Amino acid sequence: MEKAPQTDEELLLAFKESNSQDVLAKLYLRYTDLVYGTCLKYLKDAEASKDAVMNIYQELLQKLPNHEVENFKGWLYVLTKNHCLMQLRSSKKMITVEFNPAVMQSEDFMHLDSVLDREQDFKKLEGCMEKLPEEQKQGIQLFYLENKCYNEIVEQTGMEWNKVRSLIQNGRRNLKICMDKND
Structure with missing residues (x-):
């Protein structure tokens, strides 16, 4: 059976x-x-x-x-x-960087320019972050810099889920506008 x-x-x-x-x-x-x-x-x-x-x-x-x-x-x-x-x-x-042997073998220091450009971008970003409204800045910091999910941010701040989502989206948009203006 x-x-x-x-x-x-x-x-x-x-x-x-x-x-x-x-x-x-x-x-x-x-x-x-x-x-x-x-x-x-x-x-x-x-x-x-x-x-x-x-x-x-x-x-x-x-x-x-x-x-x-x-x-x-x-x-x-x-x-x-x-x-x-x-x-x-x-x-x-994880940052993936393409290996370019020409840069590694080169005696000129052109790759330093990209490091300096990147450093300037970070300074611009910091300046733009300071211009954000406080709640947007907090949302951006928690989500992108501290890698917290929406639910964790809701728990930590006591805000509603939709408000957290809106703050992060608006903050990201405002950062992009600010960064574009500073180019």
């Missing part, structure tokens, strides 16, 4: 009781296409998405024992989305 397929809930319960990777793998395999598709949607790179599918499984092993999950598919989707967003956020912090 063929055994009926187990539901997500039954597999979750079995995993919580046994902490068996085989049980979790059986459950996760049902949704790897969903996880991969979601990763591909956010990361827009097949190889990075395949890596993310594996990393999310590892994340499941750590997080699932400590969470009460009623709807595994929905919970997994949110976990996947958050994983991708964190990857995207952390990749923004």
